[in-house]
Amino acid sequence: MKELLLVEDDEMFREALGREFEDRGYRVHSFGLIKDLKAFTGQADYAVVDLKLKGESGLDAVSSIKDRYPHCVTIVLTGYGSIATAVQAVKLGAANYISKPASIDDIERALMGQVQLQNEIEGEHQNLYRHEREYIEKVIQDHDGNISLAAKALGIHRQSLQRKLRKYIS
Secondary structure: OEEEEEEOOOHHHHHHHHHHHHHOOEEEEEEOOHHHHHHOOOOOOEEEEEOEEOOEEHHHHHHHHHHHOOOOEEEEEEOOOOHHHHHHHHHOOOOEEEEOOOOHHHHHHHHOOOOOOHHHHHOOOOOHHHHHHHHHHHHHHHOOOOHHHHHHHHOOOHHHHHHHHHHHHO
């Protein structure tokens, strides 16, 4: 049986995704926190990790999984996709990086290596809006989420940065 680690802080989504994988013949081990994942002593062939966990980064989970299970095929699933975090995830050992919403078929194809990295699929000609958003996300990440410091680094007023962020969410 295929052993799957599922690291997702949204309990309802985690349970639904877990049931879908169980229906496809996987033994699913679900975790809402990285500390619970680290306490796990079983085996793992595959892992699906949410990028943003409550107060934690899924990238830490990817790193932990790769340290303990070097053969484990790991993908990062996120609602906050950017090139910066995709590159970081791959450097830590993730095989793929998928933006939500994604179907169970998309996730399983990614686990099986049947799709390219998502940013390769989208192509090299991304629009200016997306480049701006990804750059802003990277600068915010570089400043540990501090909007004031990120705005200063970008050379714009804090309120202007907040307006841009609201625009990206809507």
